[in-house]
Amino acid sequence: MGRRNLGPYPKGVKVQAAPLMLTRFVSKTILQFLFAQAPNAGYPLATPPPSTTAHLRQSLQLRRSLYFSMALRFEVLGRFNRARAAQLTLPHYVCHTPLFMPVGTQGTIKGMTNSQLEEIGCQIILGNTYHLALRPTSELIDELGGLHKFMNWPRALLTDSGGFQMVSLLHLADITENGVTFQSPVDGKPMLLTPEESIEIQNRIGADIIMALDDVVRTTITGPRIEEAMYRTLRWIDRCIAAHKRPHEQNLFGIVQGGLDPVLRDICVRGLVDRNLPGYAIGGLAGGEDKDSFWRVVAQCTAALPEDKPRYVMGVGYPLDIVVCSALGADMYDCVYPTRTARFGTALVPEGVLKLKHQAMADDTLPIDPTCTCMVCKNYSRAYIHCLVTKDAMGSQLLSYHNLYYMMKLSRDLHSSIIQGRFPEFVCGFLQKMFPKGDVPKWVCNAMEVAGIDISSCCAPFLTSQD
Amino acid sequence: MGRRNLGPYPKGVKVQAAPLMLTRFVSKTILQFLFAQAPNAGYPLATPPPSTTAHLRQSLQLRRSLYFSMALRFEVLGRFNRARAAQLTLPHYVCHTPLFMPVGTQGTIKGMTNSQLEEIGCQIILGNTYHLALRPTSELIDELGGLHKFMNWPRALLTDSGGFQMVSLLHLADITENGVTFQSPVDGKPMLLTPEESIEIQNRIGADIIMALDDVVRTTITGPRIEEAMYRTLRWIDRCIAAHKRPHEQNLFGIVQGGLDPVLRDICVRGLVDRNLPGYAIGGLAGGEDKDSFWRVVAQCTAALPEDKPRYVMGVGYPLDIVVCSALGADMYDCVYPTRTARFGTALVPEGVLKLKHQAMADDTLPIDPTCTCMVCKNYSRAYIHCLVTKDAMGSQLLSYHNLYYMMKLSRDLHSSIIQGRFPEFVCGFLQKMFPKGDVPKWVCNAMEVAGIDISSCCAPFLTSQD
Numbered sequence: 001m002g003r004r005n006l007g008p009y010p011k012g013v014k015v016q017a018a019p020l021m022l023t024r025f026v027s028k029t030i031l032q033f034l035f036a037q038a039p040n041a042g043y044p045l046a047t048p049p050p051s052t053t054a055h056l057r058q059s060l061q062l063r064r065s066l067y068f069s070m071a072l073r074f075e076v077l078g079r080f081n082r083a084r085a086a087q088l089t090l091p092h093y094v095c096h097t098p099l100f101m102p103v104g105t106q107g108t109i110k111g112m113t114n115s116q117l118e119e120i121g122c123q124i125i126l127g128n129t130y131h132l133a134l135r136p137t138s139e140l141i142d143e144l145g146g147l148h149k150f151m152n153w154p155r156a157l158l159t160d161s162g163g164f165q166m167v168s169l170l171h172l173a174d175i176t177e178n179g180v181t182f183q184s185p186v187d188g189k190p191m192l193l194t195p196e197e198s199i200e201i202q203n204r205i206g207a208d209i210i211m212a213l214d215d216v217v218r219t220t221i222t223g224p225r226i227e228e229a230m231y232r233t234l235r236w237i238d239r240c241i242a243a244h245k246r247p248h249e250q251n252l253f254g255i256v257q258g259g260l261d262p263v264l265r266d267i268c269v270r271g272l273v274d275r276n277l278p279g280y281a282i283g284g285l286a287g288g289e290d291k292d293s294f295w296r297v298v299a300q301c302t303a304a305l306p307e308d309k310p311r312y313v314m315g316v317g318y319p320l321d322i323v324v325c326s327a328l329g330a331d332m333y334d335c336v337y338p339t340r341t342a343r344f345g346t347a348l349v350p351e352g353v354l355k356l357k358h359q360a361m362a363d364d365t366l367p368i369d370p371t372c373t374c375m376v377c378k379n380y381s382r383a384y385i386h387c388l389v390t391k392d393a394m395g396s397q398l399l400s401y402h403n404l405y406y407m408m409k410l411s412r413d414l415h416s417s418i419i420q421g422r423f424p425e426f427v428c429g430f431l432q433k434m435f436p437k438g439d440v441p442k443w444v445c446n447a448m449e450v451a452g453i454d455i456s457s458c459c460a461p462f463l464t465s466q467d
Numbered sequence: 468m469g470r471r472n473l474g475p476y477p478k479g480v481k482v483q484a485a486p487l488m489l490t491r492f493v494s495k496t497i498l499q500f501l502f503a504q505a506p507n508a509g510y511p512l513a514t515p516p517p518s519t520t521a522h523l524r525q526s527l528q529l530r531r532s533l534y535f536s537m538a539l540r541f542e543v544l545g546r547f548n549r550a551r552a553a554q555l556t557l558p559h560y561v562c563h564t565p566l567f568m569p570v571g572t573q574g575t576i577k578g579m580t581n582s583q584l585e586e587i588g589c590q591i592i593l594g595n596t597y598h599l600a601l602r603p604t605s606e607l608i609d610e611l612g613g614l615h616k617f618m619n620w621p622r623a624l625l626t627d628s629g630g631f632q633m634v635s636l637l638h639l640a641d642i643t644e645n646g647v648t649f650q651s652p653v654d655g656k657p658m659l660l661t662p663e664e665s666i667e668i669q670n671r672i673g674a675d676i677i678m679a680l681d682d683v684v685r686t687t688i689t690g691p692r693i694e695e696a697m698y699r700t701l702r703w704i705d706r707c708i709a710a711h712k713r714p715h716e717q718n719l720f721g722i723v724q725g726g727l728d729p730v731l732r733d734i735c736v737r738g739l740v741d742r743n744l745p746g747y748a749i750g751g752l753a754g755g756e757d758k759d760s761f762w763r764v765v766a767q768c769t770a771a772l773p774e775d776k777p778r779y780v781m782g783v784g785y786p787l788d789i790v791v792c793s794a795l796g797a798d799m800y801d802c803v804y805p806t807r808t809a810r811f812g813t814a815l816v817p818e819g820v821l822k823l824k825h826q827a828m829a830d831d832t833l834p835i836d837p838t839c840t841c842m843v844c845k846n847y848s849r850a851y852i853h854c855l856v857t858k859d860a861m862g863s864q865l866l867s868y869h870n871l872y873y874m875m876k877l878s879r880d881l882h883s884s885i886i887q888g889r890f891p892e893f894v895c896g897f898l899q900k901m902f903p904k905g906d907v908p909k910w911v912c913n914a915m916e917v918a919g920i921d922i923s924s925c926c927a928p929f930l931t932s933q934d
Contacts, residue, residue, distance in 0.1 A: 152847055379619045394575040397578070
């Protein structure tokens with residue numbers, strides 16, 4: 001792990017997190033365990049924690065934890081091993097975690113009215129700062145009374161920093177120590193988004209949670225760029241904190257970077273925790289890395305982040321990933337997946353997905369999911385939606401409704417099963433429906449061992465014995 | 468009007484309406500009056516009926532009329548001169564007229580859920596037989612329990628014959644005595660839609676009102692083709708009646724054709740009325756003819772159609788046209804206009820239309836229409852919708868909602884103002900908002916004279932004196 005030979009920093013920038021702090025923060029044993037099967041790690045998989053009934057009962061003797069700041073209150077209401085169910089009180093809404101946040105690029109979730117979003121139990125909407133800053137501009141949103149008022153959304157809002165979208169959407173974006181330099185999509189001139197400017201824009205937009213500008217790199221790249229990005233993210237967090245003008249009304253979350261390298265992740269977590277932020281995000285994942293690497297980074301970060309503050313895994317949206325991450329102690333998720341896949345004609349169902357464009361749907365009179373109680377499943381047949389998705393935007397609207405309902409219900413089910421001490425049963429039921437033959441993916445089995453959830457009842461005997 | 472020298476009919480086809488019946492049905496005086504300003508007519512405009520208060524009061528001494536068949540009950544609840552407000556009881560819904568029917572091409576109104584349509588007071592949806600017959604096919608709709616069940620719409624439905632869409636959408640459509648021949652959009656082979664087949668398809672779809680297959684020609688063409696189409700429409704009505712297998716559950720409406728020629732229109736009305744159908748449509752209009760020709764055809768047909776049966780002006784959807792036609796005694800309308808114009812970013816407002824894409828909307832915090840109480844006007848600003856319409860489909864959804872709400876409210880206002888004896892006041896208020904300078908178009912003034920509605924209070928003195 002010889003990556004501590006860091007390059008020189010720009011003058012005047014204070015490096016907050018020294019690599020030597022590593023051993024104080026996360027023991028070698030934990031690292032060995034977590035990264036036993038990570039690429040190039042080579043450690044044997046450590047023995048998982050016992051998961052007897054006695055152990056499960058004991059784990060329910062909860063350590064309740066509570067964090068309170070001017071603009072956020074996070075109260076853990078129940079735990080099951082690493083999983084937790086909490087009440088997250090934000091300026092505009094009292095949320096329950098685990099929770100999923102739909103992405104509303106243009107100040108709207110495609111195809112859903114706000115009353116429909118309230119109807120299905122949506123607690124927080126994510127607004128893309130980049131899009132909002134371009135149109136209608138953050139100045140105008142500020143003049144009109146903030147994004148809540150502009151989009152008439154009474155519940156909680158989160159805005160991203162704008163940096164990720166600039167880097168991912170624009171080919172000509174470049175990251176320097178000062179910020180993200182990109183070509184203006186309006187007039188083609190070079191523009192710069194600095195940490196200060198990102199926070200200024202987000203202060204004007206006025207969301208309940210605002211995100212620090214980070215230096216994001218793909219998890220699939222290797223080499224010194226990962227390390228550079230992590231340290232830059234740490235340097236930028238102080239500029240974000242200093243620029244934040246509304247800490248009593250808006251919560252600035254820091255973002256853990258560091259790619260798939262456990263040492264870098266550890267340094268980043270440590271550096272951010274030192275800043276005592278109201279919440280933390282795990283960034284840079286869901287970008288094409290293998291699933292075993294994915295869950296191990298999540299597991300490491302959730303283990304190291306404070307017990308009494310929300311943990312948000314960015315860009316994660318497959319139902320299976322959310323169940324696994326929640327078992328590992330994550331609380332918040334966001335993804336365009338449920339609405340994007342709806343536009344491709346795909347519905348989320350307990351068995352996985354249902355492709356409504358398939359010819360077999362043409363005369364199927366069943367609802368999308370006979371066990372679902374959403375407006376769409378109560379009112380429409382697969383045949384009707386098949387007829388629409390092949391031609392009309394209405395089809396994807398109905399599917400978006402169903403898919404987001406599915407995600408909201410999944411969030412509620414995670415919360416209540418943790419509170420009621422039946423989280424393992426819920427996870428097993430979930431996996432049984434998705435993998436009726438017992439062929440639960442190996443990475444899920446590995447993650448559940450670390451999470452202390454016994455899923456042997458929903459794994460086929462042969463496959464289980466192979467693990 | 469020397470168009471009675473008709474060509475030979477196909478053998479075995481009985482010509483129902485003889486030209487000689489003309490004088491029995493509509494007097495020369497009425498024709499002279501109605502077509503005083505029609506192109507090439509040359510008659511002076513006759514004196515309009517008196518519109519003193521005494522006259523208005525007298526006109527409120529209503530002749531109540533009631534038509535009752537197995538599948539339709541039409542009860543006139545109130546009149547104001549020619550205008551009437553009625554209760555139209557159909558197998559699936561008790562409607563109030565005048566009413567506007569949104570067009571749901573694919574078994575759905577673009578951008579609106581059925582619960583939203585119920586919410587805004589939509590009474591009847593129009594389904595396009597051509598689209599439904601192509602996908603999912605009428606056989607499948609029949610198997611699935613009919614269109615009401617398929618699209619989960621509990622209220623009334625109307626289907627068109629399919630002919631108009633074939634002629635208007637397909638370049639290679641051709642009309643012969645047997646039916647509409649067209650190239651299949653699926654495999655390119657020639658196909659034939661006969662009157663019998665149109666009714667068979669509509670019987671399978673199962674709407675409350677089904678439309679006869681007619682021979683539609685543009686109102687802007689002239690010559691013997693108009694006459695041929697009108698007589699063919701009359702010949703086809705008998706084939707439609709004979710083919711109709713569900714007269715106790717579905718109401719077959721005949722369609723008056725005849726272009727802008729009052730003699731041909733008269734023959735067609737007479738022929739259809741002889742068949743004692745449950746309702747009548749005025750077809751072939753809203754196809755580019757001048758407004759004075761348009762309203763005169765409507766006025767002639769509504770005057771000649773039975774008092775106790777619904778009158779449906781096809782393809783009409785501008786609010787002003789609906790107010791004028793209602794004053795002339797029409798009851799039902801359909802048009803894609805409110806939803807299509809929404810997709811172009813335009814909202815219907817009392818003043819006319821509001822173009823939300825206009826730069827002036829970017830920072831306008833008012834609702835679309837400050838006097839409107841719809842969900843959209845209660846919740847969103849012009850600035851927000853401006854931001855959406857320039858990029859996102861959600862903008863047009865919100866505009867569709869508002870525009871259809873506007874049309875439904877217009878229908879309700881027409882109904883209640885007629886019932887309450889304040890129809891002229893309503894019309895004047897409507898015109899005042901739309902033409903605040905008093906520059907009410909001449910064709911509207913002409914039509915209102917025939918309708919016996921005094922609109923002098925909302926016309927500018929100078930303009931009025933010019934009339």
